[in-house]
Amino acid sequence: MFLNAKKILLFLAGLLLLLSSCSIKQMALNSVANTLAPFPAPKADASGGIDAAAALTGEDDVPLIAAVFPTVLKTYEILHLSNPQHRGLAIMTGSFYVMYANVFVQTPADYIPDTQFQRKNIEYLRAKKFYLRGASYVMQSLDRAYPGFAAAINRYSEEGEGAKFLARCKPADTESLYWASCGVLGAFSLDPLDTDTLAVIPGALAMLERAAELDPAYNEGALWELLAAFYAAAPEALGGSPEKALEAYQKALDLSGGQRPSVYILYAQSFCIPAQDSAGFNEALSKALEIDPAEQPGNKLTITLSQEKARWLQASKEDYFLGD
Incomplete structure (x- = not known):
């Protein structure tokens, strides 16, 4: 009987140690996430937060940023996959994909002469892929806050659940709504005949307009520009x-x-x-x-x-x- 009790105590001690280990790991992941991608935005206002995007946008050497950007992007993606519950990481990863699609794939493709149609189109399709990947990551953040949000927005109507979800959004959701819209609308602009993307345009526009209601001055007019x-x-x-x-x-x-x-x-x-x-x-x-x-x-x-x-x-x- 004493041996059984001892075994139970040892088992419980081992389980407690294991749980503590998992808890410590999660705390560490959250600490890193809160530093690199605090939520809500703006990053610079968060205690101890780092505005990673500003560290990039403050550089005027474009080739340098073009070389380092994929590494930064993939680092955030790894962190997000390691801690999928963290809203800030989902938003940052998604926004970086949208930035990459626009700045380093679509824009260089714009400069390709129309006579090189096949090469130009291949790059546009790459940009579209990254736009949609970015939108998907950001939508995970919104889904985390409002379960069922993404599905409702993808079949948006003013009388449907999507409108109800948007009505529940708060000013802290402005960044998520903006970047998710950027991703969808960016993809649509490059392939307007894609019926799958076309179907989610009403929801993307509704997100953008709702963001403009929640924080009209967001990022010095970026919402209104889009x-x-x-x-x-x-x-x-x-x-x-x-x-x-x-x-x-x-x-x-x-x-x-x-x-x-x-x-x-x-x-x-x-x-x-x-x-x-x-x-x-x-x-x-x-x-x-x-x-x-x-x-x-x-x-x-x-x-x-x-x-x-x-x-x-x-x-x-x-x-x-x-x-x-």
């Missing part, structure tokens, strides 16, 4: 509207203080080209190039990349305007 691009390009049946596009553009311009080149590039592409406004196109791109990256240390990368695109648009102007 909304303006969508409203200007989408048909009315999908929610497009020239009036909404112009209103959203003006909000983006105001909130950015006129200090983000991408807003002027948006105007040149989404408004001037369709209207064949050659003078407006020139003026918008000139304003984009007048912005000094040195005056915004935390945005050097994004400004440098945007200005590269502005110069490319200037050099390619004759492709967009008749008679130029």
Whole structure:
């Protein structure tokens, strides 16, 4: 009887040690996650938090960031897979995939001549894949907060469950809603004939509009910039509207203080080209190039990349305007 009791005590002690070990491991994972990807945003406001994205966007050497970005992205993905319950890691991993798709896959593909259609299309499909992967990771964060969120948004209707889920979202969810929308809309822009992506556009737009309600000034007008691009390009049946596009553009311009080149590039592409406004196109791109990256240390990368695109648009102007 004494031996049995001793065996039970030893078993319980071993189990306690095992549980303690798991608990310590999880605490360590959470500690790392809270430091590298605190939730909610903004990262810089979190105690002890590190804004990893800012560490990248503060660099103006594009080849350096292009070389290191995949390593950073995969590191976050490993951390997320090791700790899938952590909302901050899901958002950061997803947003990095969306950034990678846009900056390092789609944008270089934009510069490939149309005569190299096959090469260009292969890169666009790669970008689409990364956009959707990023959106999926961010949606995991929203699903963690609101179980069933992703499925409801994927079959969104104003009378359905998706609208009810969005009504429950809080200002802390703005970042998640923004990046999930970015991923879906980015993928759709590259392959608008994909019926699977087309089916989730209403939900993506609803997330973006809800984010704009929750935190209108988020990231100095980034929400309105994306909304303006969508409203200007989408048909009315999908929610497009020239009036909404112009209103959203003006909000983006105001909130950015006129200090983000991408807003002027948006105007040149989404408004001037369709209207064949050659003078407006020139003026918008000139304003984009007048912005000094040195005056915004935390945005050097994004400004440098945007200005590269502005110069490319200037050099390619004759492709967009008749008679130029």
